[in-house]
Amino acid sequence: MAGTYSRLQDESQNEEEEEAEEEEEDVEDESEEEVSLQVDEDGRVCSGQGPLTQSMTFEPGARVRDAFVADAALAALRRCAEVAFQARPSKGRYSSGKTFWAAWGQEPRCELEALALGILHCHCPNPAASAGVEWWTLCLEGDSDVGWHWDRDYVLEDSGVNIHPMLGTVTYLSGKQPQLSTLVLDVLSPTSRDEAPVALPAANAQALCTAVPPRAGRHLVFDGRFLHGAPRFAGVEAQGPRRVTFLANIWVGHKPGNADPLPKELQRWMEESPQLRTAGAVLSASPKCVQPKEVAAGDTLASFPLEGGTLSLAPPQDPQGGGGDVLSYLAPVSWMARPGTTEERL
Numbered sequence: 001m002a003g004t005y006s007r008l009q010d011e012s013q014n015e016e017e018e019e020a021e022e023e024e025e026d027v028e029d030e031s032e033e034e035v036s037l038q039v040d041e042d043g044r045v046c047s048g049q050g051p052l053t054q055s056m057t058f059e060p061g062a063r064v065r066d067a068f069v070a071d072a073a074l075a076a077l078r079r080c081a082e083v084a085f086q087a088r089p090s091k092g093r094y095s096s097g098k099t100f101w102a103a104w105g106q107e108p109r110c111e112l113e114a115l116a117l118g119i120l121h122c123h124c125p126n127p128a129a130s131a132g133v134e135w136w137t138l139c140l141e142g143d144s145d146v147g148w149h150w151d152r153d154y155v156l157e158d159s160g161v162n163i164h165p166m167l168g169t170v171t172y173l174s175g176k177q178p179q180l181s182t183l184v185l186d187v188l189s190p191t192s193r194d195e196a197p198v199a200l201p202a203a204n205a206q207a208l209c210t211a212v213p214p215r216a217g218r219h220l221v222f223d224g225r226f227l228h229g230a231p232r233f234a235g236v237e238a239q240g241p242r243r244v245t246f247l248a249n250i251w252v253g254h255k256p257g258n259a260d261p262l263p264k265e266l267q268r269w270m271e272e273s274p275q276l277r278t279a280g281a282v283l284s285a286s287p288k289c290v291q292p293k294e295v296a297a298g299d300t301l302a303s304f305p306l307e308g309g310t311l312s313l314a315p316p317q318d319p320q321g322g323g324g325d326v327l328s329y330l331a332p333v334s335w336m337a338r339p340g341t342t343e344e345r346l
Helices: 013-036 071-086 111-123 154-159
Strands: 046-047 062-066 098-101 131-140 146-149 167-172 180-186 206-210 218-223 226-230 243-252 286-290 302-306 307-312 325-339
Touching: 071 111, 071 131, 071 154, 071 243, 098 111, 111 131, 111 167, 111 243, 180 218, 180 325, 218 226, 218 243
Parallel strands: none
Antiparallel strands: 062 218, 062 286, 098 131, 131 243, 146 226, 167 218, 167 243, 180 206, 180 226, 206 325, 302 307, 307 325
């Protein structure tokens, strides 16, 4: 799920202009690189020798583990996530959708990189090609929603292709009182941007939906091609302190153009947590797999903006998640373009 980050500014205007020029060059280089990028029949990045999905699991499409993060690490990670989220003034290199990048073989330089690399190694222990993790944090009020979207390399949008991460993840660093759930739909976007932007009919479709309420230490991993968000349905109460989440996308064979190394001012460890300075130390030794509770869909449809149109979706019968239960249900879902944006629907 993509976020917004900015680097703390103490640089001169000339330095900023130089960085902007470098970024433009990076984007051009990225676009040129994509000429030879290969995608398999499932819409995943591959190589001439075959798929790059070695050592990764994609079934079921969304999976949840509780106690994924070590209890001793939660407080420090939460503080670090808030610092990273706040490091975003109105100007600077990390505005407008920038995310951070940690490569497979690097050593962590702060607690957040330790968590990112721990997630990468957990879900992709033996990558088939160059791999890394794109990460960012969100610190939102308890009732703030996150719009429906697909994670992808947004730099490549103008080139006419949708390239998604292999896996997407959400790790919850807070969450006790009722807050908005993350919903994951097994709805894919077309590989080519020349096609209709949403591969859903205007009515009478269903998609498997997983609803995950926040809980401190809980971890959600899902197919990186899936549609997801944290929508607010009518009548759902959300309250409590800020919702702090750590988002990490796993990429193999490709690095998204907007993801850059962590800026130096954030490359520091919390003094009180030297024991957390390895990728594995921030993760629990005994995470618990969560079996979703199967429920029915609600009777009414809610509407949300998506890709120049309107997504209509039924919530689960218990959108509050039964006080913390992970829910699974077949959701009535459809999408319709706004007049003048797309002529035909699939």
